[in-house]
Amino acid sequence: MHSQKQSLIQSLMAQAQELTELRSVLETLQWDQETMMPALGGPFRARQLSALSALHHQKLTSPDLGEVLERLSTADLDLWPRAAVRELRRQHEKAVRLPEALVRELAETTSLAHAVWVTARQKSDFAAFSPWLEKILRLKREEARCLQVSDSLYEALLDHYEPGMRVRELDELFALLRPKLTSLLQRIQASPRQPKRDILKGEFSVAQQESFGRSVLSAMGFQWEAGRLDRSPHPFCSGLSPLDVRLTTRYSEQDFSSSLFAIIHEGGHGLYEQGLNPEHYGSPACDGISLGIHESQSRLWENQVARSGAFWEHWFPRLQQTFAGQLDSVSLKDFLHAINRVEASLIRVEADEVSYGLHVIMRYDLEKQMVEGDLEVQDLETAWNASMKEYLDIVPSNSAEGVLQDTHWSQGLMGYFPTYLLGNLYAAQIFHQAKKVFPGLEEDIGGGNLTPLREWLGEEIHRHGKTISAQKLIERISGEALQSNYFLDYLEQKFGQLYGLND
Numbered sequence: 001m002h003s004q005k006q007s008l009i010q011s012l013m014a015q016a017q018e019l020t021e022l023r024s025v026l027e028t029l030q031w032d033q034e035t036m037m038p039a040l041g042g043p044f045r046a047r048q049l050s051a052l053s054a055l056h057h058q059k060l061t062s063p064d065l066g067e068v069l070e071r072l073s074t075a076d077l078d079l080w081p082r083a084a085v086r087e088l089r090r091q092h093e094k095a096v097r098l099p100e101a102l103v104r105e106l107a108e109t110t111s112l113a114h115a116v117w118v119t120a121r122q123k124s125d126f127a128a129f130s131p132w133l134e135k136i137l138r139l140k141r142e143e144a145r146c147l148q149v150s151d152s153l154y155e156a157l158l159d160h161y162e163p164g165m166r167v168r169e170l171d172e173l174f175a176l177l178r179p180k181l182t183s184l185l186q187r188i189q190a191s192p193r194q195p196k197r198d199i200l201k202g203e204f205s206v207a208q209q210e211s212f213g214r215s216v217l218s219a220m221g222f223q224w225e226a227g228r229l230d231r232s233p234h235p236f237c238s239g240l241s242p243l244d245v246r247l248t249t250r251y252s253e254q255d256f257s258s259s260l261f262a263i264i265h266e267g268g269h270g271l272y273e274q275g276l277n278p279e280h281y282g283s284p285a286c287d288g289i290s291l292g293i294h295e296s297q298s299r300l301w302e303n304q305v306a307r308s309g310a311f312w313e314h315w316f317p318r319l320q321q322t323f324a325g326q327l328d329s330v331s332l333k334d335f336l337h338a339i340n341r342v343e344a345s346l347i348r349v350e351a352d353e354v355s356y357g358l359h360v361i362m363r364y365d366l367e368k369q370m371v372e373g374d375l376e377v378q379d380l381e382t383a384w385n386a387s388m389k390e391y392l393d394i395v396p397s398n399s400a401e402g403v404l405q406d407t408h409w410s411q412g413l414m415g416y417f418p419t420y421l422l423g424n425l426y427a428a429q430i431f432h433q434a435k436k437v438f439p440g441l442e443e444d445i446g447g448g449n450l451t452p453l454r455e456w457l458g459e460e461i462h463r464h465g466k467t468i469s470a471q472k473l474i475e476r477i478s479g480e481a482l483q484s485n486y487f488l489d490y491l492e493q494k495f496g497q498l499y500g501l502n503d
Contacts, residue, residue: 005072005075008071008075009081011068012065012068012081012085013282013283015059015062015065015068016088016282016283016284017282018059019056019060019088019284020281020282020284021282022052022055022059023056024240024241024244025052026049026052026053026056027240028240029045029048029049029052030049030111031240031246032045033111033114033115034232034233034234034236034248035230035231035248036230039115042111042112042115043112045111046107046108046109046111046112047108049108049111050105050108051104052107053103053104053106053107054107057095057098057100058100060091060095061092061095061096061100065088065092066096069085069089069092072085073085079467080280080283080465080467083283083284083285083466084283084284084285086285087285087287088284090163094147097147098147102142102143102146105139106136106139106140106412109132109135109136109139109412110136110412112132113129113132113135113136113410113411114407114410116128116132116410117129117132117404117407118233120399121233121399121404121405122400124398124399124400124401124404125399126403130377130380132410133377133380133410134376134377134378136409136410137370137371137414139412140157140371140412140414141371141373143156144156144157152167152372153372154167154368154371154372154414154415157414157415158415158418159415161290161291161292161415161416161419162290162291162418162470163290163469164469164470164471165290165292165418165422170364170418173484174361174364176484177357177361177484178357178358181355181357181358182358184354184492184495185342185344185355185358185392187499187501188342188354188499188501189344191499191500191501192500193499193500194499195338195341196334196337197338197341199327199334199335199338200255200256200335200338201254201255202323202326203254204255204256204323205253206251206253208322208323209251209256210229210259211322212260212318213229213249213263213264215318216260216263216264216306216315217229217247217263217264217267219448220264220267220268220271220454221271221450221451221454222247222271222274223274226242226244226245226274227245227246227247227274228246229246229247229248230246230248231248231249231250231251232249232250233407234250234349234407235247235248235249235250235349236266237266237269237270237298239269239270239272239274241281242273242274242275242276242277242278242281242286243274243278243281245270245273247263247266247269247270248266249262249263250262256323257339258350261302261339264302264306265299265302266298267298267301268297268300268301269294269297269298271297271301271457271462272288272457272461272462274462275457275458275461275462275463276288276462276463276465277465280465283465284466285466286466287465287466288466289461289464289465289466289468289470290469290470291416291419291422291423292418292419292422292423292470293423293426293461293470294419295419295426295427296422296430297427297457297461297462298423299424300430300457303424303427304427304428304431304490305450305453307336307353308442310443310446311445312335312336313332315448316335336498337498340352340353340495342354342499343355344392344394346388346394346396346402346405347401347405348360348363348405348406349405353424353491354491354495355392356421356424357421358391358392359391359392360417360418360420360421361391361421362387362388363406363417364417364418364421366383366384367417369383370414371414371415380403381402381403384396384403385403388402422482424487425482425483425484425487426470426474426482427487428486428487428489429474429477429482429483429487430457430477430478431490432478432490433478434453434457441453460477461473461477
């Protein structure tokens with residue numbers, strides 16, 4: 001019996017390894033499309049992605065794989081094999097409900113649509129992109145109908161990114177957060193203590209921006225022999241394996257902070273990917289637990305660490321040296337206020353910590369309406385602008401700074417946006433616990449020593465892969481389920497002090 005079980009496990013892992021490698025090849029092609037591919041390569045790349053996606057689907061839906069999973073589902077297994085069976089069975093059962101033709105069409109359509117989105121965004125031309133978004137929406141609705149297990153179509157897509165999360169839970173959580181974030185934003189806007197807005201403006205060499213960003217990534221513990229940093233229209237992280245992790249950012253010569261915080265944000269994702277145990281590479285359990293947990297790592301490094309006073313005690317003199325003569329007259333106090341400025345702004349990825357959540361809730365509401373059939377693409381831009389007015393009291397002047405600003409819908413990533421705000425909640429709760437574990441954490445950060453925090457995150461989160469659920473992980477780390485109060489208290493304390501709200 002033991003030898004039979006081992007034989008089944010070996011068969012399972014051989015098939016899982018092949019699936020992992022196919023997925024990695026797909027992600028490499030997508031990374032290349034964003035960073036290196038010539039402009040005319042789009043149609044051929046779309047066909048390549050379609051063919052490989054179909055091959056991956058064929059192998060994932062193999063009856064032989066299904067039989068092995070079924071036989072192992074009741075076996076007494078160790079932690080990692082048990083997690084591998086659970087995760088691969090989840091993927092298999094979803095895949096068998098999706099027609100191969102739909103998988104092919106989605107892969108090809110989103111590849112072509114993304115290229116159209118890049119051009120449409122550059123030209124601020126929503127009309128050029130909307131037919132593609134209509135097609136994507138039709139295909140995603142079809143996918144959701146195939147996978148639907150509740151009254152909500154949207155919930156079937158949400159489950160790709162945050163397994164086990166329910167629309168009802170998100171609705172309740174976001175209904176609680178929205179008025180509190182709105183109230184704090186309004187109090188900050190009414191404060192007479194506002195940052196000096198022009199001190200971060202200037203002409204900042206892209207080469208120097210990249211050099212400084214690389215220095216920060218190195219201090220965070222990003223392993224360059226297992227990673228790289230490139231440019232793309234929208235910053236992202238691709239974890240092709242724990243030993244091949246690729247980050248991207250975008251640069252503005254007028255604003256170094258935009259690229260820097262994007263680098264740190266994607267670096268947080270990169271540390272998670274590099275922190276996965278390479279010995280288990282190929283197992284479906286060797287992956288991020290959920291996108292909410294993954295996002296917690298990027299937001300923790302970007303906000304709790306890199307926007308803190310302790311962090312800049314060490315890094316501000318080095319920043320001044322990097323841009324010699326450009327920041328000499330700027331005080332550390334004014335700099336901290338400037339990089340933590342709060343204002344209702346149009347662009348999500350450049351939004352402050354307070355208004356960011358409102359951007360996410362707005363997108364969640366809009367895409368949920370689209371998937372559920374309550375909002376058509378032809379009405380999306382009008383709805384977007386009305387929502388921006390409702391949520392943030394500002395209205396985009398063009399499509400590029402409005403409905404076209406995010407890449408997600410062009411890639412078919414519907415159900416993804418809520419994980420950004422969940423990531424903020426997880427980050428605050430995890431960092432609160434880290435400070436309890438390391439009473440001298442701020443002193444370490446202030447001295448430029450980021451190693452204890454990275455190692456603790458690796459030990460508590462990264463190395464576990466999917467052997468534990470997001471819900472159980474946060475309970476194990478903090479002793480309780482995910483709570484909103486840690487995030488809200490963090491915002492109140494930090495911005496109350498910066499803006500003198502309690503004076």
